[in-house]
Amino acid sequence: MSIHDRPARNGPSRRRALGAALALAAFPAAAADVSLRRLAADKGLWFGAAVEPQHLRQDAAYAELVRRQCAVLTPENALKWDHLRPAPDKFDFQGADAIVRQARAQGARVHGHCLVWHEALPRWMPPTLTASEAEALLAGHISQVAGRYAGRIASWDVVNEPIERAHGRPDGLRRSPWFEALGPDFIELSLRLARRADPRARLAIADYGLEYDDVPWMVEKRASTLALLAHLKRRGAPLDAFAIQGHLLGDRGPAFGAGLRGFLRDLARLGLEVWVTELDVLDTPMPADPVTRDAQVAEIYGAFLRTVLAEPAVRMVNTWGLSDRYTSKSFLHPRPDRQPVRPLPFDAELQPKPAAQALAAAFRSARRR
Ligand code: G3I
Numbered sequence: 001m002s003i004h005d006r007p008a009r010n011g012p013s014r015r016r017a018l019g020a021a022l023a024l025a026a027f028p029a030a031a032a033d034v035s036l037r038r039l040a041a042d043k044g045l046w047f048g049a050a051v052e053p054q055h056l057r058q059d060a061a062y063a064e065l066v067r068r069q070c071a072v073l074t075p076e077n078a079l080k081w082d083h084l085r086p087a088p089d090k091f092d093f094q095g096a097d098a099i100v101r102q103a104r105a106q107g108a109r110v111h112g113h114c115l116v117w118h119e120a121l122p123r124w125m126p127p128t129l130t131a132s133e134a135e136a137l138l139a140g141h142i143s144q145v146a147g148r149y150a151g152r153i154a155s156w157d158v159v160n161e162p163i164e165r166a167h168g169r170p171d172g173l174r175r176s177p178w179f180e181a182l183g184p185d186f187i188e189l190s191l192r193l194a195r196r197a198d199p200r201a202r203l204a205i206a207d208y209g210l211e212y213d214d215v216p217w218m219v220e221k222r223a224s225t226l227a228l229l230a231h232l233k234r235r236g237a238p239l240d241a242f243a244i245q246g247h248l249l250g251d252r253g254p255a256f257g258a259g260l261r262g263f264l265r266d267l268a269r270l271g272l273e274v275w276v277t278e279l280d281v282l283d284t285p286m287p288a289d290p291v292t293r294d295a296q297v298a299e300i301y302g303a304f305l306r307t308v309l310a311e312p313a314v315r316m317v318n319t320w321g322l323s324d325r326y327t328s329k330s331f332l333h334p335r336p337d338r339q340p341v342r343p344l345p346f347d348a349e350l351q352p353k354p355a356a357q358a359l360a361a362a363f364r365s366a367r368r369r
Contacts, residue, residue, distance in 0.1 A: 034352050034360045036345070037071040037108075044369030045315060047359075048072025048108065049322035050278065053098040059325075065350050066322060067106040074111040074277065074318050075099045076328070080120035084145065088124055091144060100152050111277065111318060112153040114160035114206065115142050116190045118176035127177065134181030139193055146197035155316075157206040157243055157277065158194045159187050163224050165217060172224025187228070188237045195238035205229065206243035206277055211304065213259035214252070222263045226270075233270050242267045245278035246304065247320070250296065251285040254303035261307060268313035275316040276308060280343040281355070284333045293342055298354035301345070305362035312369060317359075324348045 040047035048070040056063045066073070077083050078095035086092055103110045116138065129137065146156060164174035173179055178186040187205070194203050207225060212218050225242070232239050244264075248254075267274050281297045308314050321327040323346040330341050340348065345356035 033068075034356055036069050036356065036359055036363065039360050039363035040317065041071060042368075043363055043366045045309075045317060045363065045366065046072050046109070047317050047363070048074060048111065049319045050074040050076035050113070051099060051102075051322070052076050052326065053078055053095040053102075055326050056102050057098065061350055062323060062325060063102070065346060066102075069322060069346075070106070071108050072111050072316060072318055073099055073103045073108050074113050076113070076321070077120070079112055079114065079145065080117065081125070081141070082120045082122050085122050085124075085141075093148065096149075100149065104152075109154040110149070110152065111275075111316070112146070112149065112156040112201070113277070114157035115145060115194060116158060116178060116186070117160040118174060118178065119161075121177070125177075129177055129181040131181050134178055134186065135189070138178070138182075138186065138190055142190060142193040143197045146194050146201065150198035151200060153198070153201060155202040155204065155241070155275070156194055158190050158203050160206045161208065162187055162205060163207055163221055163228065165220055165224060171227065172221065173228070188232060188235055191232070191237045191239055202240040202273075203238055204241040204243040204275060204277075205232075205239065206245060208245040208247050208278070210244050210263065211246060211248060211260060212252070212255050213257045214255040219259060222259070226263070226266050229267070229270055229272065233272075239272065241273040241275050241315075243275045243277040244308075245320075246276045246280070247278055248281045248300050248304055250282045250300070254300045256304050256307040261311060264308060264311040264313060268311065272313065273316075274308070274311065274314045275318070276314065277316070277318045278320040279304075279317060280320045280327070280329065282329065282333055283342050284329070284335050288335075288337055288339050290339075290342060294354045297342065298358040301355045302358035302362055305359065306365070309362055309366040312367065315369060319344060319359075322346055323350050324353075325350065 036047045051073050075096055100110055162174055163172045165172045167175045209218050210222050264274055281300045283293050283297050286293045286296055321344050324342050324344050325348040329343045345359055347353050
């Protein structure tokens with residue numbers, strides 16, 4: 001499947017979806033069987049979510065929801081070094097293979113996350129590396145992993161989260177183990193290795209903390225990001241897209257405005273597509289009442305998507321999980337009151353929440369790509 005293909009509607013389920021739509025016509029909109037993949041595909045957009053292989057394997061109802069909703073599956077953890085590489089000379093592809101198989105079965109593509117990151121590194125990897133060790137590790141890993149999935153993983157976050165302004169460098173680059181060993185060139189090297197391993201895959205750099213116009217460090221981070229991307233483009237590095245993660249905050253209003261639009265336009269001017277790859281809303285600081293919380297979360301999803309989908313370079317929207325039944329927010333950002341978190345479009349009973357309706361509305365009103 002070429003990344004240039006128009007996202008396919010969920011073929012086998014179209015008739016069923018039509019039947020369901022007719023059957024549900026008498027029910028309130030919130031109960032309707034939304035298909036986010038179909039609504040997105042109608043506008044030439046890809047919609048998908050991050051998934052874990054064990055959830056797809058063990059939970060048939062959840063797997064069915066993923067099948068109905070997702071035209072893209074992103075392995076949430078299965079392609080990270082700590083999952084893939086139990087020992088220096090051993091790869092374990094079982095989890096990633098299962099997701100790739102599931103994607104094929106449901107007519108979805110796979111977005112690969114991620115080839116190079118400073119986190120989720122295996123315990124056997126030394127904390128500091130020499131330049132030649134780092135280069136050999138990157139070359140071996142990228143050729144093995146991107147090479148194995150050549151033609152089956154449509155797109156990659158090649159380098160994840162390379163910017164960290166708090167590390168104090170004028171260029172804003174993060175002092176990751178890869179950076180410490182190889183300097184800024186590890187980014188271009190990684191992109192070139194990925195292109196060589198799979199010339200058809202579309203390649204991105206991904207980062208977070210770029211979404212809000214009213215958070216000064218995010219505004220500064222946009223500038224560092226653009227400078228890095230412009231440098232890579234000037235160098236002729238193989239880079240097709242920028243992936244804005246989209247981890248949205250629950251403790252402030254949805255300040256997505258001219259600054260974010262301008263950032264996206266600047267990315268487009270560099271010749272890049274823009275992918276939203278990890279969309280969710282942090283509801284940890286929100287009121288306990290689930291109805292109020294769901295409404296606030298939905299408002300944030302809607303405001304963000306209305307802003308970003310106005311930019312034609314945005315071609316893919318992935319949520320970081322699909323249902324509140326499985327979300328890393330539950331252990332990364334638990335609520336102080338111990339209420340379950342509700343950051344995703346579908347609730348823990350797999351029912352669409354107002355957030356799903358907000359996504360649906362944003363796709364319906366988006367311009368066709
Ligand atoms: O798989 C092991 C399991 O075998 C073990 O029993 C269990 C015990 O703690 O740990 C499991 O691994 C955990 C894994 O999530 C799966 O649940 C890791 O400890 C835990 O660190 C890991 O957290 C992930 C985190 O990245 C670090 O890799 C989250 O699920 C994942 O959602 C999060 O995703 C990141 C993106 O990759 C990059 N952007 C930010 C995002 C977090 O919001």
